[in-house]
Amino acid sequence: MRQFYDTFTTPLGDYSVALNAAGSVIATAFGGLPELRERFTADEIVLDPKRAADARRELTEYFTGKRRQFTVPLASSGTPFQQSVWAALRAIPPGETRTYGELAAAIGKPDAARAVGRANATNPICVIIPCHRVIGSDGTLTGFAFGEDIKQRLLELERMPTSRAA
Numbered sequence: 749m750r751q752f753y754d755t756f757t758t759p760l761g762d763y764s765v766a767l768n769a770a771g772s773v774i775a776t777a778f779g780g781l782p783e784l785r786e787r788f789t790a791d792e793i794v795l796d797p798k799r800a801a802d803a804r805r806e807l808t809e810y811f812t813g814k815r816r817q818f819t820v821p822l823a824s825s826g827t828p829f830q831q832s833v834w835a836a837l838r839a840i841p842p843g844e845t846r847t848y849g850e851l852a853a854a855i856g857k858p859d860a861a862r863a864v865g866r867a868n869a870t871n872p873i874c875v876i877i878p879c880h881r882v883i884g885s886d887g888t889l890t891g892f893a894f895g896e897d898i899k900q901r902l903l904e905l906e907r908m909p910t911s912r913a914a
Contacts, residue, residue, distance in 0.1 A: 749791050749792075750769065750790070750794060751766050751767065751768055751774065751788070751790035751792070751793045752766065752767045752768075752769075752793065752794050752795075752799045753766045753767070753784060753793055753794070753795060753796070753800065754795065754797045754799075754804055755780050755781065756807075756808070758807070758808070759811055760778065760811065760898055760901055761779070761898075762778065762779055762780055763776065763777070763778055763779075763807065763811075763875075764776065764777050764778075764779065764781060764783065765784075765803045765804065766784055766787075767799055767800055767803065770821075770823070771799060771802075771821065772820075772822055772823035773803050773820055773821065773822050773823065773873055774822075774823050774824065774873070775787040775788040775872040775873060776807075776874050776875060776876060777874065777894070778874070778898060779894075781793070788825070802820050803820045803876075806820055807875065807876075810905075811905070813905060813908055816842040818876045820876070822873060822876065825872070826870065829863065829867060830867040830870060830871075832855045833851065833864050833867035833868060834867070834873075834877045836854045836855050837868070837871070837877050837878050837879055837881065837882070838877055838878065840878060840881045840882075842878075842906040843903065843907040844881065845882065845883045846881060846882055846883070847861075847882070847883055847885045848861040848862070848865045848882060848884070848885070849861040849885055851864045851868070851882060852864045861885075865882075865891065868882050868891065869891060869893070874893065875902065879892070880892055880898075880899045880902045880903065881903070889903075
């Protein structure tokens with residue numbers, strides 16, 4: 749199966765986005781193609797900045813503080829439980845955080861905090877599906893695939909006032 753990608757520079761370093769043939773985002777990663785390839789499977793992946801232009805534009809707006817919500821189509825691959833967790837992540841307002849337990853309660857499974865943590869860790873579309881907004885029950889920044897420094901910087905970015913936010 750052929751997929752497409754682009755890598756571009758952000759204030760937090762290189763960032764890559766992968767898309768399917770329909771133009772829906774299937775994975776993202778801080779870093780280049782090697783980091784991106786760890787987050788999804790494809791028989792072939794082709795550099796295609798034109799196909800990724802809408803995602804790149806929205807992400808660039810996000811990283812420069814001009815966007816808080818994304819409208820690009822997503823096609824994340826996961827179980828129904830994972831999908832429910834990822835939908836709950838998208839419901840967390842920018843700049844706010846929730847604990848794994850709070851997220852478990854939000855999806856109607858209050859005893860599933862560990863399972864929510866596993867689903868959060870398998871989120872293939874970081875930033876757009878904001879897994880960085882989940883913290884430990886003691887308020888610590890835990891469990892972000894690209895490091896706690898980037899997680900902290902994403903939360904700080906979202907907490908900054910914005911003008912012309914989309």
